[in-house]
Amino acid sequence: MxxxxxxxxxxxxxxxxxxxxxxxxxxxxxxxxxxxxxxxxxxxxxxxxxxxxxxxxxxxxxxxxxxxxxxxxxxxxxxxxxxxxxxxxxxxxxxxxxxxxxxxxxxxxxxxxxxxxxxxxxxxxxxxxxxxxxxxxxxxxxxxxxxxxxxxxxxxxxxxxxxxxxxIDLKTYSPKRSAPDGNSLVVGYFGRMSPEKNPLGFVALAEYLHAAIPELRFVMFGEGEMSQTVRERIEAGPASEVINFGGYVEHPSMALAQLDILVVPSKLDGRPNVIMEANACGIPVIGAPIGGIPELVQHGCNGFLFRPDEFREISRVVSEWVKNIAKYKEHQIACRVIAEKHFDxxxxxxxxxxxxxxxxxx
Known part of the structure; x- marks a missing residue:
């Protein structure tokens, strides 16, 4: 131009x-x-x-x-x-x-x-x-x-x-140098702590996944009107020891560097930047099939489309990644390829x- x-x-x-x-x-x-x-x-x-x-x-x-x-x-x-x-x-x-x-x-x-x-x-x-x-x-x-x-x-x-x-700026977001192993996968939420983003839906999912796959760890980043409510919900639940509330971070890359799977459990959404940022970092996304999210997530390629309350289906996908880390790494590669092709x-x-x-x- x-x-x-x-x-x-x-x-x-x-x-x-x-x-x-x-x-x-x-x-x-x-x-x-x-x-x-x-x-x-x-x-x-x-x-x-x-x-x-x-x-x-x-x-x-x-x-x-x-x-x-x-x-x-x-x-x-x-x-x-x-x-x-x-x-x-x-x-x-x-x-x-x-x-x-x-x-x-x-x-x-x-x-x-x-x-x-x-x-x-x-x-x-x-x-x-x-x-x-x-x-x-x-x-x-x-x-x-x-x-x-x-x-x-x-x-x-x-x-x-x-x-x-x-x-997004593809130069700012890049895949991790060291790949995770199946025993150390971290599932994360990164977004506003607000009703439409449904952070409490992530907490409920994390509690289910913790019971089904105890080796998983969870982290939440973001700020907003529901921050205190989310903190209290985590502390009162059965997975409080494995869900870390990280709160505000100065740059998205700081949050994404700490997780291996991103969950976007929104009730309402547009075209969330965090999905593109995660994919550029080689992080597959499990996203709700609403708004513009299906335009970003190719089911089975750079992530999966599930409602946040589809616990069993999500657990099946994550369990397969834990058991077969090579399969997870295939999705990592696909994420970056899609980001370079579509998210510049x-x-x-x-x-x-x-x-x-x-x-x-x-």
Missing amino acids: GARSVMDQGILALHPFLVNGALSLIVLRAMRNRGIDIHIGYYLPGAGGYTPDRAEDFAVDDRLIDFSDAHGVAGVDMLASVVRERQIGLVLQIGSPWAYPQLPYLKEREPQRRIVDVLYNKVGHTLNHFLFEACLDGVIVESSDMQEFISNNTSKTKPNIYKVESG RERMLNDYEAVFRRLLRN
């Missing part, structure tokens, strides 16, 4: 708050490096219980905007002023519930500005999306599952859906840039 042209205008990305490691911020920083004028807005100074991203690289260039005093209709004046003064051509709505009701007023005042929603999954913001979609010029999704969901539920004849499949971040960034520049031109 080439350098920024004189026709390009700025992009304002509206967030509820700024979370360290968020995909949106990774993408926006990359777009900034590619010459697009990116401005970041947020409505809460904290991070909703997560580790915050201070966005100092944006602040130093006056590209970080605090909308914490601009809630409600009264905040439209500030939003419209920012859009005009900073010559914003594209407003990205990235999950801020306070921004949604302001967008129709912004569109009325500034009809030439493009307003595009960004939806990663069906939980959280889809109701607001459909309530306010009349003022939206499009929506960016990352999976075919979400593309179909929007198409089936929109009231618009042409909702302008842009699908950009997410990807550079392709994702190229696609995002193409969509953003197209919207700015229009």
Whole structure:
């Protein structure tokens, strides 16, 4: 992709708050490096219980905007002023519930500005999306599952859906140098401690697997509203001695380096980065067959698709890996091959840039 042209205008990305490691911020920083004028807005100074991203690289260039005093209709004046003064051509709505009701007023005042929603999954913001979609010029999704969901539920004849499949930095994630043996396999969870991610489902599975395969060990990484609940559930259960709650880690690679099998027991999900990151590290994934997960996991190749409560089926797979470590290593190799073929971040960034520049031109 080439350098920024004189026709390009700025992009304002509206967030509820700024979370360290968020995909949106990774993408926006990359777009900034590619010459697009990116401005970041947020409505809460904290991070909703997560580790915050201070966005100092944006602040130093006056590209970080605090909308914490601009809630409600009264905040439209500030939003419209920012859009005009900073010559914003594209407003990205990235999950801020306070921004949604302001967008129709912004569109009325500034009809030439493009307003595009960004939806990663069906939980959280889809109701607001459909309530306010009349003022939206499009929506960016990352999976075919979400593309179909929007198409089936929109009231618009042409909702302008842009699908950009997410990807990861394959250089950051690589297979372990030493392969495990069957007596030391570690089964792990890495994700938000929130209801839709179902960390308690992982605990229940771990307890079943511990009873069936005592040599297994388990580890959980992540933070969120359910952290204390998960800790208490582990301590009260029969497998507390073999389930380690690791909590927050600064980088996903630090967590993935400590496990051999990743379980993604989500009740609702989009296209989880952690599956791609695990595969790039040569870690097979046992994932719930919901949302965009089946688009990432090829059953029997780079992992398996099971509901988290399918204890017997999951136990059978893990037991086979324990008994036949050569079979596990075959899956390790397949994971990396699939990651290199399908999960490259550079392709994702190229696609995002193409969509953003197209919207700015229009």
